[in-house]
Structures are given as structure tokens and as C-alpha cells.
Amino acid sequence: FVRSVETFFVSLLGRCTDKYDWEEKDIDENTIYNLTPEQLQYAAKLRSISDRFKRNAIKELQSYKNNHKEYLSSLRKLAQDKSIYITRPDKGKGVVILDLNEYINKMHEILNDWSTFKTINHDPTLKKENKLKRILFKQATPCGSHCARLYGLPKVHKTGIPLRSVISSIGNYNHRIAKLLAAKLQPLRKNKYILKDTFDFIKSIKKLNPTLLKHRLVSFDVTSLFTKVPLSYTINSILDKMYGPEHYCPKFIKVKSDWCSKCLNRHNMKILLDIATSDTHFSFNNLHYQQHNVVAMGSPVAPVLTDIFMIHLENKLMDKLKKPGALWYKRCVDDTFVIILKKANNRTFCIVHRVNRPHSDQIIALTAKLTNFKSYVPIASLDRDNQFLRY
Numbered sequence: 370f371v372r373s374v375e376t377f378f379v380s381l382l383g384r385c386t387d388k389y390d391w392e393e394k395d396i397d398e399n400t401i402y403n404l405t406p407e408q409l410q411y412a413a414k415l416r417s418i419s420d421r422f423k424r425n426a427i428k429e430l431q432s433y434k435n436n437h438k439e440y441l442s443s444l445r446k447l448a449q450d451k452s453i454y455i456t457r458p459d460k461g462k463g464v465v466i467l468d469l470n471e472y473i474n475k476m477h478e479i480l481n482d483w484s485t486f487k488t489i490n491h492d493p494t495l496k497k498e499n500k501l502k503r504i505l506f507k508q509a510t511p512c513g514s515h516c517a518r519l520y521g522l523p524k525v526h527k528t529g530i531p532l533r534s535v536i537s538s539i540g541n542y543n544h545r546i547a548k549l550l551a552a553k554l555q556p557l558r559k560n561k562y563i564l565k566d567t568f569d570f571i572k573s574i575k576k577l578n579p580t581l582l583k584h585r586l587v588s589f590d591v592t593s594l595f596t597k598v599p600l601s602y603t604i605n606s607i608l609d610k611m612y613g614p615e616h617y618c619p620k621f622i623k624v625k626s627d628w629c630s631k632c633l634n635r636h637n638m639k640i641l642l643d644i645a646t647s648d649t650h651f652s653f654n655n656l657h658y659q660q661h662n663v664v665a666m667g668s669p670v671a672p673v674l675t676d677i678f679m680i681h682l683e684n685k686l687m688d689k690l691k692k693p694g695a696l697w698y699k700r701c702v703d704d705t706f707v708i709i710l711k712k713a714n715n716r717t718f719c720i721v722h723r724v725n726r727p728h729s730d731q732i733i734a735l736t737a738k739l740t741n742f743k744s745y746v747p748i749a750s751l752d753r754d755n756q757f758l759r760y
Contacts, residue, residue: 459522459533467523467530473654475532476521480658485596489657492516493650498542501644514542517651517667519658536651536660536667547645547670554673557610560680564701573699581696587707594675594703595666603664603678604642608635645670672702 434441447455447466454472458465480486498514517540521532538544564570591597608615618632625633649665651658664671679700690698690707697708 456520456522458526459524460526463525465523465525472521472532476519476534476653479521479532479534480519480653485663486658486660489650489659492652492657494542497644497648497650501542501546511542511545513540514544515540516657517541517649519651519653534666536649536665538649538651538665538668541649541651543645543649544669546641547668550641550645551670551673554607554670554677557607558673558676558680560676560683562683562698562700563676563680564699564706566701570699570701570706577697581708584696584708584710587709589705589707591679591703591705594679595671596663598664598675598678600647600662600664600674603674603681604639604646606681607642607674607677608639611635611638642670646674675702 447453452469454467454469456465456467457463494514494516498511502510518537519534520537521534523530523532538547564573612631612635615635616629616632618628619636622628625636628636645668646664647661649660649668651660664674683698683700687698694710695707696710697706699706
């Protein structure tokens with residue numbers, strides 16, 4: 370609510386004393402609001418409106434409490450029920466109520482993947498925080514860190530309601546450095562195949578060559594993208610793009626201070642990337658775990674690393690995808706859209722085979738599978754004139 374309307378008007382005028390607001394004001398100089406009668410009149414009206422709004426809001430809230438006592442009482446009982454788990458769905462809006470034991474069992478099914486998680490017998494937050502303080506500058510130095518927390522979001526749109534595991538890393542010892550690295554790596558995230566959102570997809574459709582309208586749009590889904598990104602491979606790819614191939618310094622020169630600046634910067638960046646990604650621990654159900662080999666979903670740097678890896682994959686395989694009939698290609702996170710020839714349904718599976726087929730970079734072919742073929746959508750049914758898509 371607006372409490373000092375005169376100050377509001379003065380800030381618009383840029384004058385509150387005999388000096389401008391950027392000039393130094395004398396200690397004994399009084400603040401004088403030099404407002405015209407008309408401005409004072411509007412100030413009084415604005416204060417009256419704000420006070421009336423506050424009174425009506427308090428009255429309405431009190432009326433709501435009186436009329437919905439039973440409803441609010443039921444919500445309090447649900448919140449106090451220790452046998453259920455209340456959360457939001459993985460996609461869309463709403464409230465999901467799960468049996469607590471069922472929720473814990475599903476989360477343990479995820480955590481039992483020893484290739485991704487391992488249990489640890491203590492909370493190493495303070496130890497890692499102190500280690501990170503010694504190598505970081507003030508902007509990203511952790512302070513008062515606490516252990517990250519794992520939770521699951523139910524996928525209510527899928528059979529069996531599986532959970533998507535998310536690590537809440539806010540306040541964790543590596544959260545600040547992850548945010549800093551995410552901002553620094555943004556230039557490596559740019560690519561002509563990436564879609565920002567639905568509106569960007571619509572713009573791309575409207576700009577299509579009319580000759581492509583007779584073909585079909587195929588939608589693919591990258592299975593478990595975040596947990597399938599090869600972390601060490603992606604980090605090395607980032608370092609190569611930023612600093613070029615690794616020199617001989619780390620192999621033949623023992624003293625780091627004698628390394629060339631490029632090798633030293635590359636080494637320091639790798640340490641920070643490892644800390645922000647692979648060196649992530651969290652707690653769930655009073656147990657502590659360490660995540661390794663994959664990107665932690667929930668970390669600020671996770672979507673950046675994922676996009677960088679997918680860009681590397683797309684640049685490497687795009688020529689191979691065009692041979693079986695891929696005419697147009699766009700991707701938004703893990704949803705991929707490809708235009709293929711209309712009468713060649715088997716070309717869809719050829720494209721999948723091209724991506725999954727073992728080649729020199731076998732780790733990429735095995736971890737980034739374009740599977741779960743969804744459906745064909747005739748592009749001719751997309752309205753090029755309207756603002757929104759029409760199926």
C-alpha cells in the first residue's frame with residue numbers, strides 16, 4: 370500500500386529539496402516537498418483509494434474465513450496427516466495427494482540406480498563449503514550452506530504415476546557457483562535448431578517454405594535427457610570450445626604455476642564444473658546420497674549443460690539425419706520436431722536408427738536416444754495466419 374504519496378510524487382519529479390537527488394544534501398537541510406496544490410490533491414485521492422482497498426481486503430479475508438471454516442479445517446487436517454504426501458504434478462497445475470509409503474518406495478526405486486547415485490554415511494556440506502571457499506572469489510563464495518534435498522514430482526499423465534526426481538539445490542554449497550557458471554556458459558548454448566518456447570515454435574512454423582507443407586511433422590522425445598547426459602564427455606567438450614584442445618602442460622610439467630595460461634584456466638574451470646555438477650550430495654528420508662556421472666536436475670547449470678551436449682550431438686549427426694529424409698529439425702529441451710517425407714513412414718525409424726547406431730562416439734549414441742515415437746501431425750493442418758496453432 371502507498372503510505373507516503375508525497376514521496377512518490379517527489380521521486381517522479383526528481384526533486385525533494387533545494388538540491389537535486391544526486392547532489393550531496395546538507396545534514397541540517399530539511400526535506401521540503403515542493404508540490405503544487407493539484408499534486409497534493411491527487412496525492413490525497415491516491416492515499417484514500419489505497420486505504421479503502423486495504424480496509425476492503427481485510428473485510429473480505431475475514432468474511433472468507435467465516436464462510437469457509439469447514440474447508441479450511443479439512444485442509445489443516447490434510448496438512449497434519451503424516452500418512453500422505455501432498456505435492457504438485459510434474460506438468461501442469463494442480464495438487465497431487467499420494468500415499469507416503471508409496472511415494473517413498475518410488476523414490477527409493479530411483480535412488481537404487483547405483484550408476485547414478487550412491488549412499489554416503491554423513492553430510493559433507495560444511496567440508497565441501499570450506500574447500501570451495503579457498504578457491505572462489507566473494508561473489509560465489511558459499512556461506513551458511515545446507516544439504517540439498519531430493520523430492521519427486523508425480524507424472525500424473527503417465528500410467529502408474531512415476532516420479533520425476535528433482536534436487537532442490539537452493540542454499541547448497543555449490544548453488545552460487547552453479548549459477549555463475551550457467552551465466553558464463555550461455556554463449557555455448559546458442560544454436561539454430563533450438564526453440565525457446567511455444568511461441569518460437571509457432572514463428573518457425575510460419576516461416577516454413579510452402580513446399581514443406583505437403584510433408585509430415587514427426588515428434589520425438591529424448592528419453593530421460595537429464596540423467597542420460599554423459600557428464601565427463603560434456604565437460605571436456607565445453608573445455609575444448611572455451612580453451613581449445615588440452616596442451617602438454619598437465620602431462621609434462623609438474624608445477625602448476627609453470628603451466629601456460631590456457632592450460633591453467635582450463636584446469637581451474639574443470640574443477641569448478643566438477644564441483645557444480647558431479648560433486649553434488651543430497652538427503653532424502655533422513656539418508657544422504659551422492660550423485661555422480663549425470664547432471665543433477667534442479668541445478669542452475671543443468672539445462673545449460675544439457676543443451677550444450679544436445680547441440681554437440683546435433684551438429685555431429687545432422688548430415689546423417691538428412692540422408693534418411695529429415696527436411697527440417699527443431700528442438701525444445703527434450704522435445705524434438707522433424708519434418709520428413711510424407712509417404713515414407715519407415716524413414717522415421719531410419720532417423721532413430723541413425724541416432725542410436727554405434728559409431729566412433731559410442732557413448733553419445735547410447736545415451737541420447739530419440740525414442741518414444743509419438744505421432745504424425747500433418748503440417749497442412751497448422752494455421753499459418755493465426756497466432757496460435759490449430760490442430
